Amino acid sequence: MMAHVFVCDGIALTTVARQQHILITGWAAEVVRFPVFCVIHALYCCSISLNTHRNLLEISHKICVRIHLHLESRSERLCSTEDCIPGTGTYLRHGYIFASLTGYVLRKNEGEELPVISVVRETETQLLPDVGAIVTCKVTSINPRFAKVHILYVGSTPLKDRFRGTIRKEDVRATEKDKVETYKSFRPGDIVLAKVISLGDVQSNYLLTTAENELGVVVAHSEAGAQMVPISWCEMQCPRTHAKEFRKVARVQPEYLQA
Structure with a gap:
């Protein structure tokens, strides 16, 4: 089964045509005719119109990726x-x-x-972590060199399969990297916002970074079991015992609060 699909700025066209030729016209007047043997789901919205009389899919953006x-x-x-x-x-x-x-x-x-x-x-196809994607993860283990995580969400979309990630010591923050201590940045069970910087494969994990103000720990629990409150970019406090713990705290943006 083979399909040759033209994508505009990351947009895959939806069609159920089988063994027919569909004519695609782009903003740059580029015209391509190709056979379609399977359904390709639209990933993002754009200005696409279907002319059923002329069998034309008209796209408002220049065709740039094949x-x-x-x-x-x-x-x-x-x-x-x-x-x-x-x-x-x-x-x-x-x-x-x-x-x-x-x-x-x-x-x-x-x-x-x-x-x-x-x-x-x-x-x-739209649920796999990709380079540059913001992901929500749960820390599973830490050592002096890195933290291991399970990736739970890509953006606000939950993943069906389990993907593993690694946050290396040098990728925890953007400044004073030589002073970073993993156990003062994350603890097992923490929920972390991170960005994908390298793709994984069958033999390794996704490489992630928290080296931005908006990235880091968003949910953490104290030894007393209470959800801690961030009090600075590097500390969280237990509301029950008032004990403080070090974390690489994220400045959470509104779009990630619900997730």
């Missing part, structure tokens, strides 16, 4: 590292890129020298 989708199974060899850059759902072995899960292969060319190749599940 994505090719086809189904691959886990551990399938995709291509050489000379041809693509590994992305989500892939891993490297002996100079080749392999699929780490069964799903659809995406090849994105966004002006880079080489396209980025990723593998995503059909029903969860």
